[in-house]
Amino acid sequence: MLSVNRYKCCYCGACVSVCPTCSLELVETWIEVSQGCKECGICTKICPVGALEVKA
Amino acid sequence: MKYDVLVVGAGPAGSMAAKTLAEAGLSVVMLEKRQEIGDPVRCAEAVSKRGLKDLVEVDPRWIAADLKGSRVFSPDGASIVLSEEQSGGKTGYVLERKIFDRTLAMEAACAGAEVMVKTRAQGLLKRDGKICGVSAIRSGDTFQIEAPLVIGADGIESKVGRWAGIDTTLKPKDISTCAQFLVKDESIDSNYCEFYFGNKIAPGAYAWIFPKGEKVANVGLGVLGSRSSGIGEPLRLLQEFMKSHLPKGKVVEMDVGGVPVAPQLEAMTTDGVMLVGDAAHQSDPLTGGGIITGMTAGVIAGEVAADAISRGDVKRASLRDYEDRWKEPNGNKLQRHYDLKEFFIGLTDEDLNNLLHSLTNEDTVKMDLRDMLKSLLKLNPKLLWGLRHVIF
Numbered sequence: 001m002l003s004v005n006r007y008k009c010c011y012c013g014a015c016v017s018v019c020p021t022c023s024l025e026l027v028e029t030w031i032e033v034s035q036g037c038k039e040c041g042i043c044t045k046i047c048p049v050g051a052l053e054v055k056a
Numbered sequence: 057m058k059y060d061v062l063v064v065g066a067g068p069a070g071s072m073a074a075k076t077l078a079e080a081g082l083s084v085v086m087l088e089k090r091q092e093i094g095d096p097v098r099c100a101e102a103v104s105k106r107g108l109k110d111l112v113e114v115d116p117r118w119i120a121a122d123l124k125g126s127r128v129f130s131p132d133g134a135s136i137v138l139s140e141e142q143s144g145g146k147t148g149y150v151l152e153r154k155i156f157d158r159t160l161a162m163e164a165a166c167a168g169a170e171v172m173v174k175t176r177a178q179g180l181l182k183r184d185g186k187i188c189g190v191s192a193i194r195s196g197d198t199f200q201i202e203a204p205l206v207i208g209a210d211g212i213e214s215k216v217g218r219w220a221g222i223d224t225t226l227k228p229k230d231i232s233t234c235a236q237f238l239v240k241d242e243s244i245d246s247n248y249c250e251f252y253f254g255n256k257i258a259p260g261a262y263a264w265i266f267p268k269g270e271k272v273a274n275v276g277l278g279v280l281g282s283r284s285s286g287i288g289e290p291l292r293l294l295q296e297f298m299k300s301h302l303p304k305g306k307v308v309e310m311d312v313g314g315v316p317v318a319p320q321l322e323a324m325t326t327d328g329v330m331l332v333g334d335a336a337h338q339s340d341p342l343t344g345g346g347i348i349t350g351m352t353a354g355v356i357a358g359e360v361a362a363d364a365i366s367r368g369d370v371k372r373a374s375l376r377d378y379e380d381r382w383k384e385p386n387g388n389k390l391q392r393h394y395d396l397k398e399f400f401i402g403l404t405d406e407d408l409n410n411l412l413h414s415l416t417n418e419d420t421v422k423m424d425l426r427d428m429l430k431s432l433l434k435l436n437p438k439l440l441w442g443l444r445h446v447i448f
C-alpha cells in the first residue's frame with residue numbers, strides 16, 4: 001500500500017504529475033490516494049523529500 | 057453560477073489568461089485551490105528582464121534582485137561568466153513570487169475577473185457530451201460552476217487535461233524534481249546567478265544559487281526523475297551541496313517541487329478545454345524556466361478564447377489558433393531545447409569539464425545561451441557530434 005508521510009510531505013504535487021493511473025490528488029496541504037493506485041512506486045522516486053513509500 | 061470562461065489555477069499563466077479575457081469584456085472566474093495565492097513557492101524565481109517587460113509593467117515591489125549576469129560551473133569547479141540578459145532568458149531578475157503571483161491575480165480581478173480562493177475543481181461537468189463547467193469544492197461545500205470553456209492552468213499536478221482526455225502524465229525522464237532553501241550567507245554574490253553542473257551534484261539537471269538581495273539567495277537543485285536513485289534524493293543532495301558550498305549558510309525557508317522538462321504536448325486543447333503553463337508542459341526543458349512561457353501562453357489562450365466565445369464555437373478547431381500561435385516561435389524553440397536536454401544529460405562529468413574548459417579563452421561575457429552553445433559546437437565538434445543537426 002502507498003503511504004504518505006504527512007510530516008515529511010511539502011505538498012508540491014510532483015507525485016501527482018507522474019501518477020500513471022491519476023490516483024493522487026493534492027488537496028491544499030496533503031496528498032489523497034484513491035482506489036486506483038497500483039502501487040507502481042514511480043511517485044516514491046519523484047518525491048523531492050521522500051514522503052512517499054510503498055509498504056508491503 | 058455561470059461564466060463565459062472558467063480558469064482553474066491562479067499562477068502566472070492562469071492570471072494572465074483571466075486578465076486578458078476580462079479585458080476583452082468576457083465574464084471570467086478563476087479558481088485557486090490554495091487559501092493563499094503564490095504561497096508556498098515552488099520556483100527558483102529567476103526570469104529574463106526582456107521577457108517580463110514584454111508582458112507586464114515591472115513593479116519594484118516584486119523584484120528581489122536585479123542581476124548583472126550568470127556564472128556557470130563545471131563539475132571540477134572551473135567557471136565562466138555570461139552577460140546580463142543573455143543566459144537563455146533565465147537570468148535578469150529574481151522575483152518574489154509570493155508578491156508577484158498575488159499582484160497578477162489582483163490585476164486580473166481589477167480587470168473584472170472573479171477570483172475564488174480555497175476553491176478546488178473536482179471534475180468537469182458535461183451536458184449532451186459537451187463540457188459545460190466544473191464541479192468545485194470550497195471549505196467542504198460542493199457546488200457547480202457553469203462555463204462553456206475551461207482553461208486548465210492547474211500546474212504540474214494538472215487534472216483538467218486528464219479529465220478532458222489529454223494525457224499530461226509526465227514520464228520520470230521528463231520531470232526535474234527539485235528542493236530549495238532560502239539561505240542567508242556572507243559568501244552570496246547578490247549580482248550573479250550561479251549554475252553548477254555535475255552528475256554527482258545534480259544528476260540530469262543543475263544546482264543553482266539565485267540571489268534575492270543582500271547576502272540572501274535561493275539555493276537549490278534538481279534531479280531528473282529517471283536519475284533519482286533513492287528516496288528523497290533532491291533534498292539529500294541539496295544538504296550535501298550546502299555542506300560543500302555554503303557550510304555556514306542559515307536556512308530560513310524550504311521549497312520543493314517538480315518542473316516539466318518534457319517534449320511539447322501533441323494537443324494543448326480539446327473541445328471546451330485549453331491548457332496553459334506547467335499544465336501544458338510549457339516550461340523550458342533546458343533551463344527549467346516557466347514563468348515567461350506560461351504567461352505568454354496565458355495571454356495567447358485568453359485572446360483565442362475570447363474570439364472563440366464571441367463566435368459561439370469552443371470546439372477544438374476553433375481553439376487550434378492558440379496552439380498554432382504558441383508553436384511558432386515558443387513551442388518549436390522549447391522542442392529544440394528538449395532535444396538539447398536529451399543530449400546533455402548523457403554527458404559524463406569529464407565531458408562537462410572539457411566543454412567548460414574549451415570556453416575559458418573565449419569572450420563569454422558577451423555571450424547568451426545560444427551564442428555559448430554555438431561556440432561549444434565549434435570548439436568541440438567531436439564531443440557534440442550528436443547535436444550537428446540541431447538548429448540553434
